[in-house]
Amino acid sequence: AQKITQTQPGMFVQEKEAVTLDCTYDTSDPSYGLFWYKQPSSGEMIFLIYQGSYDQQNATEGRYSLNFQKARKSANLVISASQLGDSAMYFCAMREGWGNTGKLIFGQGTTLQVKP
Amino acid sequence: DAGVTQSPTHLIKTRGQQVTLRCSPKSGHDTVSWYQQALGQGPQFIFQYYEEEERQRGNFPDRFSGHQFPNYSSELNVNALLLGDSALYLCASSLNLAGHPDTQYFGPGTRLTVL
Numbered sequence A: 001a002q003k004i005t006q007t008q009p010g011m012f013v014q015e016k017e018a019v020t021l022d023c024t025y026d027t028s029d030p031s032y033g034l035f036w037y038k039q040p041s042s043g044e045m046i047f048l049i050y051q052g053s054y055d056q057q058n059a060t061e062g063r064y065s066l067n068f069q070k071a072r073k074s075a076n077l078v079i080s081a082s083q084l085g086d087s088a089m090y091f092c093a094m095r096e097g098w099g100n101t102g103k104l105i106f107g108q109g110t111t112l113q114v115k116p
Numbered sequence B: 001d002a003g004v005t006q007s008p009t010h011l012i013k014t015r016g017q018q019v020t021l022r023c024s025p026k027s028g029h030d031t032v033s034w035y036q037q038a039l040g041q042g043p044q045f046i047f048q049y050y051e052e053e054e055r056q057r058g059n060f061p062d063r064f065s066g067h068q069f070p071n072y073s074s075e076l077n078v079n080a081l082l083l084g085d086s087a088l089y090l091c092a093s094s095l096n097l098a099g100h101p102d103t104q105y106f107g108p109g110t111r112l113t114v115l
Helices: none
Strands: A010-014 A019-021 A032-039 A046-052 A064-069 A074-079 A088-096 A110-115 B005-007 B010-013 B019-024 B031-037 B044-050 B053-057 B064-068 B074-078 B087-094 B110-114
Touching: A010 A019, A019 A110, A032 A064, A032 A074, A046 A064, A046 A074, A074 A088, B005 B087, B010 B019, B019 B087, B019 B110, B031 B074, B044 B064, B074 B087
Parallel strands: A010 A110, B010 B110
Antiparallel strands: A019 A074, A032 A046, A032 A088, A064 A074, A088 A110, B005 B019, B019 B074, B031 B044, B031 B087, B044 B053, B064 B074, B087 B110
């Protein structure tokens, strides 16, 4: 079974509008971390935002926010006021267990294109 | 503050050859993880090094091996290269500290092509 599922292979958004990228996850571990990364065509994976399974509030980092719905096992990324530079591949990832215990499990990614 | 660096940027090898990829972690980080990313896919975890030892390993054959040095930098070695080893190899570093977020920060990657 897929541990991380991103159901949107590609998304379009108009510049200055908000967009939501979907991510669902599957784990039986009560302690886990959820991450979003951005990968431009250059290839480098850029960290955007983190949400811990015990965090009470949704994480926010500038224009990025994570809509964390624990009961539904979803961790959607919301990008507000989209910019042309936001065009990239976006990956949702999960680390099971608490602390620095190792591997990130990635989804298949969503390609976002921002239209002027 | 130097980020994660990787070398070389690109590499072309032929089947059966051996390759070594290098990674220097972000300043202050002590843990290095390696990932393989095939075209159009999400990265797959290869292994993680901490205190110069392999701490966790993904589903990769023994042809993939690594090393971590006392200065926390790391190497990924792949022997007997196969066409299917062609991919972007990403190195990520993090800090192993209780109560500290374990966010992994990635380098720019090494693109390996096996002919």
